[in-house]
Amino acid sequence: MSNSFDDMPFFDEEPGEAPRKPQAPAAPARGGPGGQPGGGLAARAMAARGAPQRPDYLDGLNPEQTEAVETLEGPVLVLAGAGTGKTRVLTTRIAHILNTNRAFPSQILAVTFTNKAAREMKERIAHLVGGAVEGMPWLGTFHSIGVKLLRRHAELVNLRSDFTILDTDDVVRLVKQLIQAEGLDDKRWPAKQFAGMIDTWKNKGLGPADIPEGDARAFANGKGRELYFAYQQRLSTLNACDFGDLLMHPIAIFRKTPDLLKEYHQRFRYILVDEYQDTNTAQYMWLRLLAQRPKGEPQNVCCVGDDDQSIYGWRGAEVDNILRFEKDFPGAKVIKLERNYRSTAHILGAAGHLIAHNEGRLGKTLFTDRSDPDDIKVQLHNAWDSEEEARAVGEEIEQLQRGASSGKPHKLNDMAILVRASFQMREFEDRFVTLGLNYRVIGGPRFYERLEIRDAMAYFRLVAQPADDLAFERIINTPKRGLGDTTVRALHDYARARDIPMLAAAADMIETDELKPKARKALFDVIQSFRRWQERLENTSHTELAEQILEESGYTDMWKADKTADAPARLDNLKELIRSMESFESMRGFLEHVSLVMDAEQNADLDAVSIMTLHSAKGLEFDTVFLPGWEEGLFPHQRSLDETGRAGLEEERRLAYVGLTRAKRRCHIWFVNNRRIHGLWQSTIPSRFLDELPETHVDVAAVEQSYGGYGRGGYGQSRFDKAEPFANSYSTPGWKRAQANRTDATRDNWGSRSGHAVERIGYGEAGPKGRTIEGELVAKSTAAQPSKFTIGDRVFHLKFGNGNITAIEGNKLTIAFDRAGEKRVLDGFVEAVS
């Protein structure tokens, strides 16, 4: 097999992706009417003759990839490291199944986590097999496939097939109503929290009857279970589902009707799952049900994932699913993909060394056999504070853009800033605005989550699905029609008493005299409007209807009359919404799309730096990556350590690994000495992850100090406080610890360092109460202690210098600094000056 790609533009693409030969004329038409899936006679004949034509799409795959593509019988686990061509394997495998006539497109179940991944996969398969594959009806996210199953068999779980899918916002509102209906204080028992609990339960595959007693008691004076039951009951009445149900209901259906399950077994000859490390328990159960086969029949399940990139444990993903694969699927073949086509040796070296500090992993080491004369080590920088960090990153970006260092200009599109928490983004944005540097923020508030979009959608939903009470309540008085709380409550009660939708209740009630004349008239008008719109549903194009609804309801007028600054933008968004409906066949199709696919495309034309969280960076790659904020408490994040201990630490480390492995050529890590958190300046110490990076692959860039400096007695004991980090190779505590024994809790200077950090960071006395993880003292947030200072005291602060205390509030001091002006700081950061 030709595995050389010396002639390829370096680092630009994965191997076989580059020199794409003219598409094979091959891509045989398969499965025409009456065609037999197994019946590629010509192909078989050819194979029989012993001169199998090796299909084009297999060219350029390395041996492991080839094995992963060609091992079609029996369970396969592909452990695909970052940048090892995972998607390529998955898509080629599907192409191979189709091309060898082993199955029709409709007999392949391929599951992804995001719609984006599903979309990409479809495109790539189409490309591979020459665009001939119409179908792949069962390629999609767990949820979208769940919907599909559920629409077919809704009646088995007491739904109608036109059920609505509620999003988080709807769910919270519904839960709130239930909590209030129980006569509970919704401040003491926040709906949001309970909605979160329901979601967690459903991720674990637990219905109201299955949740642990402890969980059930923990909420609402022991009414947790009751509330959960009530919630499910209410969903059923509303003919609605939440996201969790899209997994739970299919599971219930399969369990309840084995015959039906058997049909699906016969249908799905091949099952593929992407990002297997991210599956939660419910998804796992779902998969197990579908993957079962009678003894003797092969389980053609192929799961692809990377345990080192499991970063969603906090939302229910069970890494254990991937770690356990061989037990779950006896006889499974495990294929590791470790040859990396993305990053330079230095970047891989740094990332590999870091991730080796984790215990619970299957163990892979990425390598590249390409050598780059320009291979740059990972650059480690320090800045005095986050402002300086943003300034310096901005400068570096401008230099790259100008081509200052390497001669050729770099595109902003090839650069990204990956942060741990979104509050970090702001400083970069501010800086880039002043510089006039284009940037784009990935993630953040989404198009379909905006108020005006949600309102408009509620109108559409109610027209298409008159039983959608949540939509009804949302817009019945938007724009204002004089249908306030009293009216809505009356309608609500009336509807609940008769078990009918609120819209129907409204139609009833205008016939009675229960409402005040004014409300009655207003309600009458709205209902007339809805009747009108419903009639048009059949014979008017959905985009036209949508426009009419927004016009006639007075919704657009409402925003036109609004003189707040963002009103014009909202009107634009509404237009955009209508425009985006054009690509759908019907209102219903559109609504379904929106409930499942909440993302909107970004403007790809603009050359701009990307700013996003590490989480949303998974799966992406950039030439140059900036990783700011590597400080204890932020990264690894304190809360992660507090809440999930060592598992949390390991997940944070995987996040760091994900960050590093996004970079193709250049990776810049930053840490600062001072960061403002919740409005208070806090001293920070370098992240322990920095100490876990190998000297051989990291350069410590010159530390520039704007002012101040470390000055008074080192307050971190990290080697990064000293002029010469990496004094001797592999002598760092982290590395030694990893080498010594992965389980042994050696109390090296980690403990003292973190303990020290605790003091300086001002989290209070960690002291004996601090939690210990593997010999590392983890800072524990504790209540503030009264300050030892008094107003008027003269104090010294590392960042701001000398000043006088003007106010004290617990351990928070307001100080008028001689140079820096008035600031609020924690008292742990200042020293009395005599």
Next chain:
DNA sequence: TGCGATAGCGTTTTT
């Protein structure tokens, strides 16, 4: 009903 004051809170995010 609508706005201004204020209490509370402050990782990560998909579907």
Next chain:
DNA sequence: CGCTATCGCA
């Protein structure tokens, strides 16, 4: 500190 959500008042 800055955002949001809710409350109380006009």
